[in-house]
Amino acid sequence: MEHSENGIGVGTLQVIADFQLERWLHTLTHEDRGTDSQDLNWQQLTQFAAYHAINAWYTLPPAARTHQVLKSEFEKKWTNKVQKFGSDTFYGEVRHRVLDQLYHILTKKSRIEWPLLLFESMDVWVDELDLGLSMIVQAMESSEESIVIHKFVMEDSAASLALFAHMSVVFCNKAFGGKPVQLQVVNLMSGKQHRIETNQFTMEQSLDYLRLVKDVYLESRSCTCCREDGLHGNKFDVAIYQ
Incomplete structure (x- = not known):
């Protein structure tokens, strides 16, 4: 799947990548809201x-x-x-x-020795969302019982963790079937670790979350006036914390 920076795919396909959503979420929750998302912080x-x-x-x-x-x-x-x-x-x-x-x-003792996947970009199509999801699997371990995905971040806010968790639930369900998935998130600045068991989320809950993200994100990409006023960000913040 090919995708552009605003998440609109080739032809009639819509494809959104995890890094696009992460940058967008950062601009909604930080003082650099009005800056160009291409200007790396x-x-x-x-x-x-x-x-x-x-x-x-x-x-x-x-x-x-x-x-x-x-x-x-x-x-x-x-x-x-x-x-x-x-x-x-x-x-x-x-x-x-x-x-x-x-x-x-x-x-550390619980380190990964040999990841099964390492910074692998993978795409799946989600019929329920009429949307393609593109995700970079930073490091993944797999056993007969479960899959463990490791993510190294600079920011581990509640909103960013929720985005990663729900996107992973939907993505892994489509990419790997119903195998249990555990997420390990490490903050590179603080060393703080978050262990997320995805069985606490249902597929439908995560699909509903991504429907909201899709609608607000794509709307914010096409409406300059509302993006500048932060209206879409407010709408998203209210919805995810209800």
Whole structure:
């Protein structure tokens, strides 16, 4: 499936990607609401370096996975856009903290040794939504009993976790059938971990959530006046927290 930045697919298909929804949600809940979603913020720039390092880490044999290697890979993609961080001090703090958290996450006892999927972009079609969903599976483990999807984030607000959980329920149901799915979300700044058992959500609940997201997101992409006034964001916030 091909998809454009506003989520409108080729021809009559509508396809929305997880990263598009995450950027959109960020603009609704932060002070940079009026900025161009293509202008990457400090969190997205940091994620880029972290994701490169994680991907490189898992391409190496376990014996070669050292702190120095991780640091080297992280530095390769670390941004020089200090102004995005607001100050030299915060720029250095983020750099140091995220690298420390990465090493702790990747070397702890419960670490993944060999992910079944690693930063794999996958698409599914959801008839109930008349919509295609595109999702980047950052790291996935699988056993006969269940699937575990790991996600590394800079932001773990209630709204972002809800979006990831509901999208994962629908996506995994279509991609992997009815196999139980567990989500492990790690905040790269704080090290805080969230374990989400998706069996607490029904498929219908998650479909209803994504119907709302689809309607509000696509409407916000096509209505400049309402986007500037934040009306669609208010409508979405009220709906998801009811």
